[in-house]
Amino acid sequence: MNIVPVILLGGSGTRLWPVSRKNHPKQFLNLIGEQTLLQATLSRLEGVESLDSSIVLCNEEHRFTTAEQLTEMSRELGDIILEPVGKNTAPAVAIAALRALQKHDDALLLVLPADHIIKDKEAFHNAITIATKAAMDNNLVTFGIVPTKPETGYGYIKRGKSIENLFAVEEFVEKPNLSLAESYIESGDYYWNSGMFLFKASVFLEELKQFQPKMLDYCQKALKKSAHDLDFIRLDKAEFTACPSNSIDYAVMEKTNNAVVVPLDAGWNDVGSWDALWEIEEKEKDGNVLKGDVLTHKSRDCLVKSESRLVTLIGVNDLVVVETKDAVLVASKDDVQDVKVIVEQLRADKRSEAELHREVYRPWGKYDSVDSGERFQVKRITVNPGESTSAQMHHHRAEHWIIVSGIAEITCDNKTFLCSENQSAFIPQGSKHRIANPGKLPMEMIEVQTGSYLGEDDIVRFEDQYGRSDN
DSSP states (O other), X not given: OOEEEEEEOOOOOGGGTTTSBTTBOGGGSOSSSSSOHHHHHHHTTTTOTTBOOOEEEEEGGGHHHHHHHHHHTTSOOOEEEEESSOOOHHHHHHHHHHHHHHHSSOOEEEEEETTOEESOHHHHHHHHHHHHHHHHTTOEEEEEEOOSSOOSSSOEEEEEEEETTEEEEEEEEOOOOHHHHXXXXXXXXXXXXXXXXXXXXXXXXXXXXXXXXXXXXXXXXXXXXXXXXXXXXXXXXXXXXXSOOOOHIIIIITTOSOEEEEEEOSOEEOOOSHHHHHHHSOOOTTSOEEESSEEEESOBSOEEEESSSOEEEESOBSEEEEEOSSOEEEEEGGGGGGHHHHHHHHHHTTOGXXXXXXXXXXXXXXXXXXXXXXXXXXXXXXXXXXXXOOEEEOSSEEEEEEEEESOEEEEETTEEEEEOTTOEEEEOXXXXXXEEOOSSSOEEEEEEEEESOOOTTOOEEEEOTTOOSOO
16 A cells, blocks of 8 residues: 655744744755755655655645745655645645545555654654554554653653554643653653654544544535646635634544554654754854854854854853844744744734745745835846746836846837846836746846835736736
8 A cells, every 4th residue: 555645834933933934934944954844854755665646735825835845856746735724734634635545545644744853764764664554454643752851842642552563542642831741751651742643544534524524524525626726736715714623633633542653763853943953953062053154252052043144142152043134033042932922023013024034935936125215125036947927017116127147038018028137128117017037047137116105915917827816
């Protein structure tokens, strides 16, 4: 029986702000190594026997970033299923199970969040082998992380009777206080709840039908009425929105009599906060983790990450300092869990830094908002080879385009012409326009916007090859 990886891309990684934000969260970042967390999640499966193509579930905002990162891996794209709204993990896995049964008589689903780190690939594969045998016997398997400390930020799984190389699940328990967590560690009977699972698609759906029949019904309708859109499967919005929201644990795993847990000791980390990243990263002689252009003096046990400028530390200990193009975070390592409080304040103030980076990714490339002021804005725009922006018009602004590198095919009203390096074009206010890259290299240009209103919502879209109604 084939193993189908089911990759869940939910979550916004709030506690890793300002690097992780709603529109480009941590699963799309290369926090450790060259690959992003999403790419590393799939890469560590290489070598697993009977592995089939993946099913990835994400929201519509992240669809193009997801497809691009999977394409970069030079592997079969698999299914990318778009959730119109977030409904937690149980409906997402139900959709994946239903989709797997459309393609196979049955399949084993290996359910993995896309934002975890697992350092020991061999130990992970061994755990999958043990879990596969149990799943083939119609058990619902979860992976319990062998704890290394009394952690209050995770839920726990209490093991019951031993069954060869795994255990029956006695109970799932919520995040404990410190004294309770310490008692869990001392007993040796508890594992951290990883949120990773392995089971037959058919068995999961049978259990869901028993415990959450309404959820299953809405998921079946949402998939049946889904539409194929480019590389994506777009679930029916009305049916999926009506679906109850719940996690796998609450919906099924805590109710079933067939839950078993496989212990996993493989260097697992969910990279939920900056102090967690400091713990697992390689440190220099003073215990500092330094990324980017950073200098320190008389400073110990700090994490410093610089993206765009020199950052220096003198005479400080146990700090987290993270610099991006538009924000700087300075926090005690002991208080980094409270980063989410700052993000909540930014959202309450309707500040863009809560959701968007200065550099924003689009399906055709990206743009970097370099400067802005009253009645002007400057962007550095990159259009990828073979891609183009939508045909559009702006009511309140004109645009000046200066080509920095590559070739641009520009359409302005009824004229289409080429511009190359050091050439420019003017797009009057109210003109229908589009820019495309017909070359084999990225095209870069500087865009200067002038006008009475420069918001991203001043756009009338006439035609878009990516099927967007947004930007």
